[in-house]
Amino acid sequence: MATLTDRSIQIAIKHVAKSRKQQLLADGEGRGTGRLVLILKPMPSRVTAEWMAQQWRDGRRVKSKIGSYPAMPLSDARDIFKRDFASVIMQGRSIKTATDARPGTVGDLFDAYVEHLKSNEQSSWVAIEKSLKSVEKILGRNRLARDITADDVLGVLRPIYARGKRAMADHVRSYIRSAYSWAIKSEHDYRTTSPRRFKVVANPAAGIPTEPKIVGTRWLGEDEFVRLYRWLECPDTPVHPPYTRAVRALMLTGQRVEEIARLHIDQWDAAERIIDWSKTKNGKPHAIPVPELAADLIASIRPNEYGWFFPSAMDPTRPVSANTLYSFMWRQRQRDVIPSVTNRDLRRTWKTLAGKAGLPKEIRDRIQNHAFQDVSSKSYDRWSYMPEKRAGMEKWNAFVECLLAKPGVSIAA
Numbered sequence: 001m002a003t004l005t006d007r008s009i010q011i012a013i014k015h016v017a018k019s020r021k022q023q024l025l026a027d028g029e030g031r032g033t034g035r036l037v038l039i040l041k042p043m044p045s046r047v048t049a050e051w052m053a054q055q056w057r058d059g060r061r062v063k064s065k066i067g068s069y070p071a072m073p074l075s076d077a078r079d080i081f082k083r084d085f086a087s088v089i090m091q092g093r094s095i096k097t098a099t100d101a102r103p104g105t106v107g108d109l110f111d112a113y114v115e116h117l118k119s120n121e122q123s124s125w126v127a128i129e130k131s132l133k134s135v136e137k138i139l140g141r142n143r144l145a146r147d148i149t150a151d152d153v154l155g156v157l158r159p160i161y162a163r164g165k166r167a168m169a170d171h172v173r174s175y176i177r178s179a180y181s182w183a184i185k186s187e188h189d190y191r192t193t194s195p196r197r198f199k200v201v202a203n204p205a206a207g208i209p210t211e212p213k214i215v216g217t218r219w220l221g222e223d224e225f226v227r228l229y230r231w232l233e234c235p236d237t238p239v240h241p242p243y244t245r246a247v248r249a250l251m252l253t254g255q256r257v258e259e260i261a262r263l264h265i266d267q268w269d270a271a272e273r274i275i276d277w278s279k280t281k282n283g284k285p286h287a288i289p290v291p292e293l294a295a296d297l298i299a300s301i302r303p304n305e306y307g308w309f310f311p312s313a314m315d316p317t318r319p320v321s322a323n324t325l326y327s328f329m330w331r332q333r334q335r336d337v338i339p340s341v342t343n344r345d346l347r348r349t350w351k352t353l354a355g356k357a358g359l360p361k362e363i364r365d366r367i368q369n370h371a372f373q374d375v376s377s378k379s380y381d382r383w384s385y386m387p388e389k390r391a392g393m394e395k396w397n398a399f400v401e402c403l404l405a406k407p408g409v410s411i412a413a
Helices: 006-019 074-090 106-119 125-139 150-162 166-187 222-233 241-253 257-261 292-299 322-335 343-356 361-367 375-380 386-405
Strands: 023-026 034-042 047-057 060-068 274-277 286-289
Touching: 006 023, 006 034, 006 047, 034 074, 047 074, 060 074, 106 125, 106 166, 125 150, 125 166, 150 166, 222 241, 222 343, 222 386, 241 257, 241 292, 241 322, 241 343, 257 322, 257 343, 286 386, 292 386, 322 343, 343 361, 343 386, 361 386
Parallel strands: none
Antiparallel strands: 023 034, 034 047, 047 060, 274 286
16 A cells, blocks of 8 residues: 555545545555554535544454544654554554553643642642643743753742742642642552653652741630621721621631631531531531521621622632632731731631630541541541530530620720
């Protein structure tokens, strides 16, 4: 069989258009094993031309589509056939198992990693995608992912660090490291088939040290707790109401910022006064009975048309982000109208004050969904602890009501 040329293809297309009969053009020799073919089919108004990898197995002809002519020229079809199918045919394997053999680029890797986070319902994917989009502009989106070195990653991190953004530099390092770690594992995961091979043998961010972690110690005393709560009830400046409500919900429940910020109508059981998250930061489902003050607060809120209790002021289709709540609180701190506190400090405050209210540490840990690492908790204990949580929240509610009823605590104190 002669080697195909563009001229012979054009002649064949005209012949099929006239005869109205399908025709198969083979590129070179290869009968009995496999080869590149072009299948021409007459249609009512045109002739279609599809590149196929063809293989003979057990006396039967097997095909796998490569592309369409002339969108994919002859030279490209030959290159793809040689790259992705020739070795598979030589090994006696089915061409149906062949995949794109090109090593993935930086852009491919980051896109696939973000898609992995999305499919696993990780709420962090939005921030990670935004960060990695900036990183790939520096590294080069079309560079092979396997060619990125530690020096390349340092070239991304050093300017961020030099601007004084130490936490941001550490986060970016973490995102790059996690993306590459996922890429390495995905290629060796026998349970799945990767859409693209990255052929990464080492993680370029693995050896880069992390920023030393500073463990927070700040928590609000009783008077500070009341001062902040009263300001949130009646702020002295125009603010987006969902923001003040979200922070009050944080103070009353002790939950993670992201979980309260993303509270959806589907997660709220008004009859039982329970918030139920199907998935949380530690990957486990979590449900809490809320104190009466929080239940009344949530009941007073009408979720928007998208079901969010605390929608973003800029985009009501999305809930407010943790970063937005952080910025909101920071602005009030700068104005000195609230105590110096972050949203994460509020979780620590709840843990501390709830202990003062008389809640045992185990119940406080369960209400805040802290992981238990003992074998009994991890592998055997499946009790929900809902009655114990409810009793704890009732005790906490009584404690907070007593705080708010104290005289002499001024907003401007």
